[in-house]
Amino acid sequence: MAMANLRYVLIGCLILWLTLGTGRTAAQITVNGNSEQGVINCTIPDRDLSLSQAQTLYESGCYNAAATVLETVSQQGDSINQAIALSNLSLTQQQLGNWQLATDALKMAFERIEVSNADHQAAIQAQALDVQGQLQLARGQAAAAATSWEQAAQLYTQLDQPNRAALSQIKQARSLQTLGLFQQVKVILVDVAKSLREQPTSDGSEKAIALRQLADVLWMTGASEISLHKSDSSNEQQTRSVQSLLKESLNIGRELNRTDITAAATLSLGNFYRHQFFKDISQPTIDHQKAYKNFSNTLFIYDQVINETSNRPSALQALLNQLSFKVNADIRDWLSEAKGLSTDQQRELQTALEPTALQASYDTAKTQLSILRPGRQTVYAHVNLAESLLKWQQMKWQQNQPLAIDGTEILALLKTAEAQARQLDDKRALSSVLGHQGQLYGLYSKDSQGPWQNAYLETATILTRQALSQAQAIGARDISYQWQHQLGRLLTAQGDRDGAIAAYKGAFDTLQTLRSDLIAVNSDQRFYFRDNIEPIYRELVALLLPPTRSQQSKANADGVQTSQQDLDLVRKVMDALQVAELENFFQAACVDTTTELGKTLQPGDAGIYPILLDHRLEVVLQLPMVDKTVQQANTTSELTEDYTLQRFSSNVEKADIEQLLSQIRRNLDSSNPGAVRQFERASERLYTYLFEATEIGPQTKPQTLAIALENALANSSSKTLVFVLDGPFRAIPLGTLYDGENYLLEKYAIALNLGIEVRESTTLPNGADLKVLAAGVRNPPIPFEDYVLPNVTAELEKIQTSGASVKLLQEEDFTRETFNQQLNDANYQIVHLATHGQFASNREDTYILADDERLPVDELNALFRNTQAIQNPIELIIFSACRTATGDNRAVLGLAGATVQSGARSAIAALWSVDDAASVPFAEAFYQHLEQPDTSRAVALQQAQLTLKEEYTTPRYWAPYVLVGSWR
Incomplete structure (x- = not known):
């Protein structure tokens, strides 16, 4: 469950609570050996209320009580004290999901800061901007959040606090990443890496935290390393990998004797290997040895934290992460198909996934949970464990094997969490607990019959409705859609089609408001989308298009009523x-x-x-x-x-x-x-x-x-x-x-049409009025030298003699710099790229080649979205020698993505590697037909392919081209 990690910064005797990340990893767990399990003290002192008392309540998860104290403290003392209290109040209201109250408190905090003349005014303003960035991002205002964190970083730099500036920049990069501004993200992260490199280790814990968060944001944005100049006066490149950044953070923690820092860095490394593993097995062609290595590294690192750290909260977090990893069904699917693994490797994998190993992990986690101090983090730890057990149960049912853990044990975990959530009056945590209880009863209904099945379904429905009510009461859309989806499935099982459609429509509508929030990367993001997001769309469509009677049985069909409204919603x-x-x-x-x-x-x-x-x-x-x-x-x-x-x-x-x-x-x-x-x-x-x-x-x-x-x-x-x-x-x-x-x-x-904007577009002009930028590379750079295209020159010559106004960039003239310059200097309707490239199911492997380097799809935005292109968008971009990754159904998304990033209204590319010689007559025919009056680009493509078919009858040569986007 997504939670913000909290940190407390002292300025003199004043305390401000700050968030240092919005990642999806669980919050740090706290241990209190003297606390009785299930007892939470949220009592508000009778007098002498202070920031320190509010902090104690906040750390205990007593957010309502903390908010009450802060409301009182915010009316005491001078303006700077009030500003600190109000900033903390905003942070507390965010935890409660009271977004308007959080906004109001922050507005008053800035008003107090503005009238203050205290020495610490700039520092308090920077910290308030940090809180504002979190609030804006939580409300889907990623661009505004990036601006707030940019301003915070500037203030920290002026205050000579480079590590805090780096932390704000990292958060700025995360918000820009959700907007798809990858080139800006790269620039910021390079700047952060340089800044951290120049800071001495003596700066301590803040540098260690910044290094870890830099590593996390790198792999979350799809990178495993970052390159920067060794010094400002050197052009020599230095590469910093995720592993090296985390190792440096780990070493700082050891020097400071801070087990929390060392454990956090090690945990991040385990999460990184986990991410790499899921990335490996999501490829259309899997490197099984690489996947095996990342699988082994994941378990090894988690074991290291579990067995070697004296930091018990981190050990428990590693244990929970490891268990959730082991019960993932995709791992077993991969293992059943993995080829090329040795007998020892297969035995190692099977041993790690044996029921006895899972049972041992569960028993240890259950014991560790018993010594946790009650609070929100403890509630989510119980839910985390219960969720893993539910997945384990589902696997057992699918395999027709005896149940792994009795359902009453899972329910007991969730009941303990429910009691704590109710004591805390924490609606978000309570929603999560009730929803998972509903999931448990729904799961058991599938293995029951008659009255028991009905009773389980009814109980599951009641609990799911309660969970949804709690989530909607605080505007928690990121969990509301999950319970709306669950409710839809339960009502479908009960035969309530209308109720199910209403629930699914609610989930669908909620998802449309959540888009950027769902982008925040999970370690298994592609699988998460497949298992949790995509089914909402498909199951709703299946309900809206009920089967005919002949599809339900062998009886003759007499039609099914499908309304216009239903078809329109489909x-x-x-x-x-x-x-x-x-x-x-x-x-x-x-x-x-x-x-x-x-x-x-x-x-x-x-x-x-x-x-x-x-x-x-x-x-x-x-x-x-x-x-x-x-x-x-x-x-x-x-x-x-x-x-x-x-x-x-x-x-x-x-x-x-x-x-x-x-x-x-x-x-x-x-x-x-x-x-x-x-x-x-x-x-x-x-x-x-x-x-x-x-x-x-x-x-x-x-x-x-x-x-x-x-x-x-x-x-x-x-x-x-x-x-x-x-x-x-x-x-x-x-x-x-x-x-x-x-x-x-x-x-x-x-x-x-693949989801890209369908914009009004006119037929392309004819003759010299049609402006074409044609670029090509015959001999690509290392390491792509095997992709030689001997007929590029002939293809470009055919375009040049087509009658259009053509600007050519060939070989050494086709560099990133010259290409960008041409796009800035003139308005082209068509950009024709006769160079090797690839469209894959992930953006890291989607690229085109210039003469001097590889141009990733991420960077097309920066190249194409210049002033000229914004005012006069490119009508058509042609990737004549590019191909999609073999056997990759998602690879066409790479083509659509390249179109989006370039800002073009449409694109043409091939679904497999085309014969280089066939590209020449194809280009000639395409531009000839495009010259005909009132000929659309779709018709020009059709006629060019038919012309090619006359010479090359086999579909291999004429068939691969597809047009994405506007067809005018």
């Missing part, structure tokens, strides 16, 4: 899922705005949403309003102001569609006649499922009048198909779908 949910996936790819809220696809469709366009559910393939067809007469004549679809929506469905298992897609992708880039025949057979079957899907209309319409999708498209006179693709469909170019006689590309121009 469309919105699938659009939002595209955005969520793209932002998960970037780990940043980088998609500023989206325009509904229906508002941009024009006569001749059709929007198609293929949606793959467990036992059926659903398709939603969106047509512009202009087709009203045709639609009314041929269908009973309802109308909106801008577009019509129709539903089509095919009875097919999800696994069968996925197998077909895999067969198509595997054989597409082969010239072998046998592979081509296999591709055509699989492609024809997929075409049947998709385009012969039957219309599902209102119950009043006879099923015999229902038409197939291909007929609806023919009736609409559509010429361009805009696909909003569901996951697995992104692996193939849909133009290769085969009806037995023709490919889809031969009938329609095709474009993809």
Whole structure:
């Protein structure tokens, strides 16, 4: 559970409570051997209230009591004392989720600071800005938070407090990261690294904390190291890895004899290896030895903290982290498929995951919990342990094995946590406890029948509603959506479809307000999205598109009522899922705005949403309003102001569609006649499922009048198909779908919409009015020298003779600096890049090559988003020699991400490595067709591919190109 780590800074005799991080790791646990378990003293003293008393209450988790004391203290003493009390009051109200009260207190604090003439005015202002940054980030105001922390860092620098300045800069970088401003993040982190390098170790604990947080923010933003000049006068580079930063923090802690610092640094190292492991096993092609090494390092480091540190809170935290790691189902999935591991390595992994090892960890953790001082951190420690046990139980059920831990033990942990949360009057903690109790009862309902099952479901529903009520009372959206999702699942199990849809819609609406908050990186972020975020979208869509009677049984179908409102919500949910996936790819809220696809469709366009559910393939067809007469004549679809929506469905298992897609992708880039025949057979079957899907209309319409999708498209006179693709469909170019006689590309121009902004865009100009920046590299830099492109010069020459106004950058002329300069100096409608590049399922492996270096997708924003580009956005960017990572369904997100980062309205790239020689006639044909009056970029691409098909009949050569974004 996300909690802020708290720190207390003395200025003379005055105390200010500060937050030093908003990471998602658990707060530090405190131990009190003299406290009785479950007894919390939140009594407010009768007189002589002071900041120190408020601090004691705060540290005990008595936030309401601390707030009461601070309200009194804030009215006493001089203005600077009042400012400190008010800043602390804001921090306390933030813990309670009272955002408006926190804002009001902070506003009054700044007013007191402004009228103060005390010597410590600047220091208090810097600390208040720190508190303000946390408040703004918690309320989704990442840009404002970055400004607050920037101002705090400047004040700390003026006060000659470089370590505190570094801490504020680190938090500034985290907030900018959520906005997708990776280049700015990199600049700040390099500055922080230089500053910390220059500070002597004698500066002590603050430097150690800053080093650890710098290391954490590096791996959380996808980096494992940072490069900087060895000195201001040297161009020689020095690399600081996450491990080296944490080692330095660890050494400082040892010199100071601070076990809390050494344990925290070691814990961070364990969390880093954990992150690396999950990153390893999320790759389409897994390096199993590398994954094994990071798995072993994770457990070794956690064991080191557990067994060697005298800091008991850190030991318990390591134990809880280790147990949650071991019960992760993805580890077992990886182990079952891991290849190339030795017998000893496999035995080591299996031993670590044996039930006896998990039981021992649980027993030790349970003992450690008994000596914790009651408080919010203790509540979350109980929840953390219970959550791991719940995951362990789920695995046992799925494997049809005896239960690992009796459910009453899990419930006892949660009941202890509930009692403490109620004593603290902590609504957030109580919400977490009640929600997990609901999860426990819901889990046990699946293994029960009859009255017991109903009783468990009813209890789970009541507890989940209570958890949701507590979360909503304090505006805790980050946990509200979880309980709304859980409630939706419980109501679905009870057959309450309307109630379930309402709960899912609540979760969906909450997620739309949370975007940047969900970006904060977990060590297993991609898996977290897959398991906790994506299902909300898909399960809601499944409820909105109920199966027909024939899909429920073998009876004849007579239609299912699907309202226009339901179909419209399906469309919105699938659009939002595209955005969520793209932002998960970037780990940043980088998609500023989206325009509904229906508002941009024009006569001749059709929007198609293929949606793959467990036992059926659903398709939603969106047509512009202009087709009203045709639609009314041929269908009973309802109308909106801008577009019509129709539903089509095919009875097919999800696994069968996925197998077909895999067969198509595997054989597409082969010239072998046998592979081509296999591709055509699989492609024809997929075409049947998709385009012969039957219309599902209102119950009043006879099923015999229902038409197939291909007929609806023919009736609409559509010429361009805009696909909003569901996951697995992104692996193939849909133009290769085969009806037995023709490919889809031969009938329609095709474009993809992947969540990027659909902006109004006009047809590109002709002749000299079309300005093109064409850049290419034949011989790429080391270590990419194997990716030689011998025909780059010929390709660029074809573009230069196309009739457009073309600026060429070739070989040594195509550097980061010259490329950036050209983008600043002129307004180009097209940027054509004939250079090697790759689009992968993670942004770290998505890049293009200049002559002098690799340009990561993160940095395209800084290169393209100059003043000229902002005023006149690039219409089209073409990655003619780039490719997506083989077998990676998410790799097209890299293409969409590159489009977003460049600010272009659309992009063209290939789904696999294209023959360099074929790129030349492709480029020639594309620009020739683009020269034709009123020719859209989608049609120009279609015609260029068909031209290529005449020369290269095998799909491997003409099929890979896809257009993402605007198709005008």
